[in-house]
Amino acid sequence: MTEPQRVRITGPPRRRPAVRRVDVAEDTRLGEVYLGSLMRAQLSIALRALAVLVLGVGSLPLLFWLAPGLTRVALAGIPLPWLLLGVLVYPFLFLLGAWYLRGAERNEASYADLLDPETGDETP
Template sequence: MTAPLPRVRVTAPRTATRLAAPRPGPGDPSTLYVRSLIRSQLRVALLAAGAFAIVLAAITAVLALVPEVRALTVVGIPIAWIVLGAGIYPIVLLIGALVVRATDRNEQRYRSLADEP
C-alpha cells in the first residue's frame, strides 16, 4: 500500500506589477449607455410578459363567461381545450418574435451610440 500523494495548491505567480483594467466610473458614457440598454431590455421583457398575461386572461374570461363558446366542440373535443391547449402557442411565438425584434433594435441603438467618437 502506498502513501497518499501530498496535496499541492497551484496558484498564479505573484507579480508586483499587476495591471488593473481601468474601471468606468458613474459618469462614464459607456456606463450610462449600458444602463440605458438594460432598462430598455427590461421594459421590453415586462411589456411582453404583461401582454401575454392579458391575452391569456382575456381568453380564459371569454371561455368562462360565454356559455355558447364553452358549448362548441370540434370533432368531439371542447373548443376550450383546443384554444388553451394549442391556440396559445401561436400567441407565444408572435410575442417572442416581437420581443426579439425589439431587443435587436435596442442593441442596434446601443451599438450606434457606443461607436460614436
C-alpha cells in the first residue's frame, strides 16, 4: 500500500499569471496596454528626474540673484557660486543619473517579469 503524498502549503501563489509574448508582439489590445504602461512609467521617472534637476541646479542662479550677498561668501578661499556650480553640481548630476537609471531599469524589469514570471525573483 502506498502512502499518500504529502502536500506542503506555504501560502497563496506569488506568481502572476503568465502573459504570452505573442500578445505583445502581435499588436493586440493587451500588448498595447502593457507597452503603454511601460512608456508612462518611463516618462514619469524621466519627468521626476527633470524636475529635480531644474529645482536643484536651475534654481541656483535665481538664489544668487535674490540673495546677492551669497556671491561674496567664500568657503576655503573658493567663492560659493564657483563651488556650487563648478564643483558640487557634478556629484549631484551623477547621483541624479544613477537614481534615474535605477528607476528605469526597475520599470523594465517589472515589465519583463510581467511577460515571463519564471525568470523573475520570487522573494516576497
